[in-house]
Amino acid sequence: MIDTSDVLVIVPIFNEINNINFVVRDLSKWFENIIFIDDGSTDNSSELIQKLGFKSIKHLLNLGQGAALESGFEYFLKTKDYKYAVTFDGDGQNRAIDAFNMINLAKNDNLDAVIGSRFLTNEYLPEIPYFKRFVLKIASLYEYLFYSIDFTDAHNGLRVLKRDLIRDFLLPINNHDMAHASEISYKICKSNCIYKEFPVRVKYNNKKTQNSLNSINILIKNLFKPFNN
Amino acid sequence: MPITGKLIFILIIFIMYSLSFVLSRNTSVRAIEKLFLTFFSISLIGAIVFSNQVWILLPRMLQVNAGSDSVLYLFIIVSTSFNLIILRKFMEIENKLNKVIQRLSLNEIKEAKD
Numbered sequence: 001m002i003d004t005s006d007v008l009v010i011v012p013i014f015n016e017i018n019n020i021n022f023v024v025r026d027l028s029k030w031f032e033n034i035i036f037i038d039d040g041s042t043d044n045s046s047e048l049i050q051k052l053g054f055k056s057i058k059h060l061l062n063l064g065q066g067a068a069l070e071s072g073f074e075y076f077l078k079t080k081d082y083k084y085a086v087t088f089d090g091d092g093q094n095r096a097i098d099a100f101n102m103i104n105l106a107k108n109d110n111l112d113a114v115i116g117s118r119f120l121t122n123e124y125l126p127e128i129p130y131f132k133r134f135v136l137k138i139a140s141l142y143e144y145l146f147y148s149i150d151f152t153d154a155h156n157g158l159r160v161l162k163r164d165l166i167r168d169f170l171l172p173i174n175n176h177d178m179a180h181a182s183e184i185s186y187k188i189c190k191s192n193c194i195y196k197e198f199p200v201r202v203k204y205n206n207k208k209t210q211n212s213l214n215s216i217n218i219l220i221k222n223l224f225k226p227f228n229n
Numbered sequence: 230m231p232i233t234g235k236l237i238f239i240l241i242i243f244i245m246y247s248l249s250f251v252l253s254r255n256t257s258v259r260a261i262e263k264l265f266l267t268f269f270s271i272s273l274i275g276a277i278v279f280s281n282q283v284w285i286l287l288p289r290m291l292q293v294n295a296g297s298d299s300v301l302y303l304f305i306i307v308s309t310s311f312n313l314i315i316l317r318k319f320m321e322i323e324n325k326l327n328k329v330i331q332r333l334s335l336n337e338i339k340e341a342k343d
Contacts, residue, residue, distance in 0.1 A: 055338070057337075060334070063330060071335060074331070223249050
């Protein structure tokens with residue numbers, strides 16, 4: 001089994017008290033360094049994380065997932081010399097085994113980034129709701145046309161990112177809401193780093209997953225908040 | 230309004246949008262933005278005070294009729310520009326507030342470690 005002592009898993013959460021136990025159990029099987037970024041939860045998520053013996057950074061107010069990831073990245077760069085960061089959704093829709101396999105790929109192929117994608121294999125396609133699939137395809141096309149982002153999955157929260165890439169290209173994250181995903185993809189594509197996409201499975205049984213119509217908010221926000229500004 | 234007038238109108242709005250959101254916010258861009266806004270604000274007042282008698286040149290330049298047409302035209306430009314600038318300011322303030330909260334959170338975990 002590959003060594004994951006140089007990997008930090010960053011898990012942004014917001015009112016995920018019902019999912020934390022599952023996420024912790026799943027991640028602990030594969031990773032030893034996990035940090036939760038509590039983005040202003042009001043349901044005692046932080047207390048539960050501490051009770052389970054994990055570290056957490058707590059934002060006083062809800063700033064958005066982009067801000068939570070940015071705090072996670074800053075912690076990642078400032079503390080122990082981790083080589084890779086994994087971004088993992090706190091609502092339990094990602095699978096730790098996918099993250100582990102992505103780390104494996106990044107280390108074996110010496111990649112700077114591995115990005116999860118729901119659309120690389122037909123195996124998991126039926127699990128994605130039709131409307132979500134449609135919106136994600138439109139979003140991918142939009143990102144390709146306007147930002148030259150050539151990822152097959154526009155907004156996938158599961159990523160493996162190398163230290164240098166985060167330090168030199170990804171920070172600071174200007175979009176603190178869900179538009180951060182497009183910004184991160186844009187910066188990865190513009191950085192000339194070596195990256196690959198990896199087929200991942202996303203579970204949709206959680207009602208708290210992102211609303212598809214939020215893509216309209218993101219699209220309009222992009223008009224007023226360019227990624228490179 | 231002739232087609233050239235409409236194009237000039239769209240161009241002015243686009244310039245204000247670019248100054249506020251597309252170009253990087255250095256001193257020159259801020260200065261040009263303020264100049265634009267001051268010019269159109271003064272023009273708006275001028276279009277009311279000196280509507281038909283004196284204020285002829287600007288409506289002719291903008292391809293719009295003098296009087297109430299030019300007042301409405303300039304009012305839309307000035308209010309849209311103000312809105313764009315205020316939106317930009319709000320975003321900057323939101324970003325600064327976020328940074329403060331992030332710093333506090335990161336310092337807290339550092340202190341806890343110490």
